[in-house]
Amino acid sequence: MNRTLSLKEVVAIGFMLFALFFGAGNLIFPTALGQAAGENVWSAIAGFITTGVGLPILAVSAIARSGSDLQSLASRAHPLFGVILTATTYLAIGPFFGIPRTGTVSFEIGITPFLPETVDRSAMMAIYTIAYFALSLWLALNPSKLVDRIGKLLTPLLLIGLVLFFMKSIWTPMGPFQAPTKAYADAPFFKGFIEGYLTMDAIAALVFGIIVVNAIKEKGVSNHKTVAKLCIQSGIVAAIGLIFVYFSLAFIGASSVEAIGYKQNGGEIISQAATHLFGQAGTVILSIVIMLACLTTSVGLLSSCASYFSKISPKLNYKKLVILISIFSALIANVGLTQLIKLSIPVLITLYPLSIVLVALSFLHEHFHGRQEVYIGALFSTFIISIVEGFNAAGIDVTFILRIYKAVLPLFEQGVGWFIPAIIGGLIGFAIAQLRMKSTPQQQRKIG
Numbered sequence: 001m002n003r004t005l006s007l008k009e010v011v012a013i014g015f016m017l018f019a020l021f022f023g024a025g026n027l028i029f030p031t032a033l034g035q036a037a038g039e040n041v042w043s044a045i046a047g048f049i050t051t052g053v054g055l056p057i058l059a060v061s062a063i064a065r066s067g068s069d070l071q072s073l074a075s076r077a078h079p080l081f082g083v084i085l086t087a088t089t090y091l092a093i094g095p096f097f098g099i100p101r102t103g104t105v106s107f108e109i110g111i112t113p114f115l116p117e118t119v120d121r122s123a124m125m126a127i128y129t130i131a132y133f134a135l136s137l138w139l140a141l142n143p144s145k146l147v148d149r150i151g152k153l154l155t156p157l158l159l160i161g162l163v164l165f166f167m168k169s170i171w172t173p174m175g176p177f178q179a180p181t182k183a184y185a186d187a188p189f190f191k192g193f194i195e196g197y198l199t200m201d202a203i204a205a206l207v208f209g210i211i212v213v214n215a216i217k218e219k220g221v222s223n224h225k226t227v228a229k230l231c232i233q234s235g236i237v238a239a240i241g242l243i244f245v246y247f248s249l250a251f252i253g254a255s256s257v258e259a260i261g262y263k264q265n266g267g268e269i270i271s272q273a274a275t276h277l278f279g280q281a282g283t284v285i286l287s288i289v290i291m292l293a294c295l296t297t298s299v300g301l302l303s304s305c306a307s308y309f310s311k312i313s314p315k316l317n318y319k320k321l322v323i324l325i326s327i328f329s330a331l332i333a334n335v336g337l338t339q340l341i342k343l344s345i346p347v348l349i350t351l352y353p354l355s356i357v358l359v360a361l362s363f364l365h366e367h368f369h370g371r372q373e374v375y376i377g378a379l380f381s382t383f384i385i386s387i388v389e390g391f392n393a394a395g396i397d398v399t400f401i402l403r404i405y406k407a408v409l410p411l412f413e414q415g416v417g418w419f420i421p422a423i424i425g426g427l428i429g430f431a432i433a434q435l436r437m438k439s440t441p442q443q444q445r446k447i448g
Contacts, residue, residue: 003219003226005216005221005230009219010237011237013212013215013230013234013237014233014235014238015156016234017208017212017237018237018238018241018242019293020300021204021208021238022241022293023102023293025105026201026242026245027270027290028266029195029199030052030266031252031266031269031270032253032265033195033253033266034250034255035253035266035269037184037192037250038177038178038181038257040184040188041250041253043188043189043192044191044195044250045192045246045247045250047189047190047191047193047196048192048193048196049192049243049246050196051193051194051196051197052201052242053239053242055196055356055359056201056202056204056205057205057235058359058363060205060208060212060231060235061235062206062362063206063212063213063231064209064213064235066365069086069308070206070210073362074358076361076370076375078372078376083312085351085354086308087312089207089351089355090207092348093200093207094302094304095325095328095332096343096344097348098301099136099298099301100332102136102294102297103298103329103330104333105290105294106132106290106291106293106294107129107132109271109287110286110287110290110294111124114283114287125333125334126334129333129334130330132295132298133326133327133330136298136299136302140303140306140326141319158289159245161285161286161292162289164285165248165252166248169252172277174252174259175255176258177254177255178254178257178258190414194414194415202355206355206358208300208304209231210304211303211307212231212234212235213227216230252269252273253269253270259273260273260276271283271286298329302325302326303322305325306318306319306325346390346394347390350386350387350390353382354379354383354386360422361374361378361426368426368430371430371433373433376429377428377429379425380425381422382421382425384421385409385412388401409421
């Protein structure tokens with residue numbers, strides 16, 4: 001019997017996926033975009049959604065269609081590449097950066113505003129991170145209950161807080177949209193496109209995709225095509241939620257200038273906008289929203305990282321790894337986050353284009369018959385561009401190479417200089433594969 005899921009079950013899994021994606025950064029980026037874009041906000045947010053929602057949902061769909069995980073996808077280029085890319089990705093967005101940041105950000109925005117100036121913040125941070133990661137640990141210890149705990153409980157609470165915030169901003173608007181800043185004056189859609197790309201949710205999607213697949217399978221669905229279909233439907237539910245939130249936050253940012261003035265980052269904008277709209281209650285609502293957003297992302301990353309490393313390290317089972325990663329993340333959140341951010345950002349800048357190209361290739365897999373040469377050509381060409389940008393972000397002097405790239409690569413200064421090389425590399429790989437196919441029968445005839 002080919003079991004499927006009810007609409008209610010699909011929505012619950014979609015809510016879980018939405019919550020896994022939606023972290024503190026996803027609150028901050030569209031709000032800052034809205035304030036900077038002003039009257040061009042709708043064009044800009046459309047670009048943001050294209051990459052900030054479209055790419056992650058495509059990545060989840062790629063995992064669902066392949067019926068495999070990130071390592072299996074990346075191994076289509078080479079097994080060693082699959083292990084290196086996957087392990088690096090999990091470590092970068094997991095215990096070395098992503099998970100500790102959820103604790104730090106939720107403390108800074110959700111707790112700090114309520115602390116008296118005389119309180120020792122370091123001590124409070126230590127107490128908070130112990131409680132925060134203990135809760136994350138409890139939620140992640142049983143991955144089969146992630147849908148119930150996140151999809152049916154935490155996500156509705158998160159959405160209720162955001163809906164209240166948005167409705168209040170419409171009912172009592174803070175002010176009219178202002179003229180766009182220089183960055184959003186001429187091509188707001190493409191500026192928003194790049195901003196959405198920089199959220200790096202496409203990397204997280206390759207990690208979270210397998211959680212959705214497993215959640216569907218645990219409900220008794222075994223047919224591969226049905227699993228893929230339900231995964232895509234759940235992705236659509238998550239996409240609708242993300243689109244609503246991004247439009248709402250962009251509107252709040254765009255209408256905030258007259259009331260609070262221009263701010264340096266989205267965190268300041270959303271914090272002061274909440275206070276302006278709701279008074280002290282606004283600070284409380286925002287704190288709850290931020291803490292829920294960070295918590296759900298933390299749980300998803302904990303579960304994903306523990307699941308992956310338990311597969312490649314049989315001596316450490318899932319529960320042991322969840323505990324170890326939680327403890328490690330709590331320590332990093334307190335003592336080493338600033339330095340680790342400096343180390344992790346260059347890694348993420350290098351990884352993100354590779355993830356995008358890998359997702360694109362997975363959708364085109366049947367059209368080029370899954371030839372390894374195509375994967376190698378496209379991914380290697382992408383890597384030689386993105387690694388230089390990673391070195392530059394790390395403060396390594398690559399000025400000479402950057403000058404060459406800027407001179408010869410279209411879209412390099414817009415942050416997507418890898419795009420054309422990826423296409424050319426894939427085409428070269430395809431040509432090599434075709435030549436090998438033609439030469440093989442001839443060689444076999446000669447041998448015969």
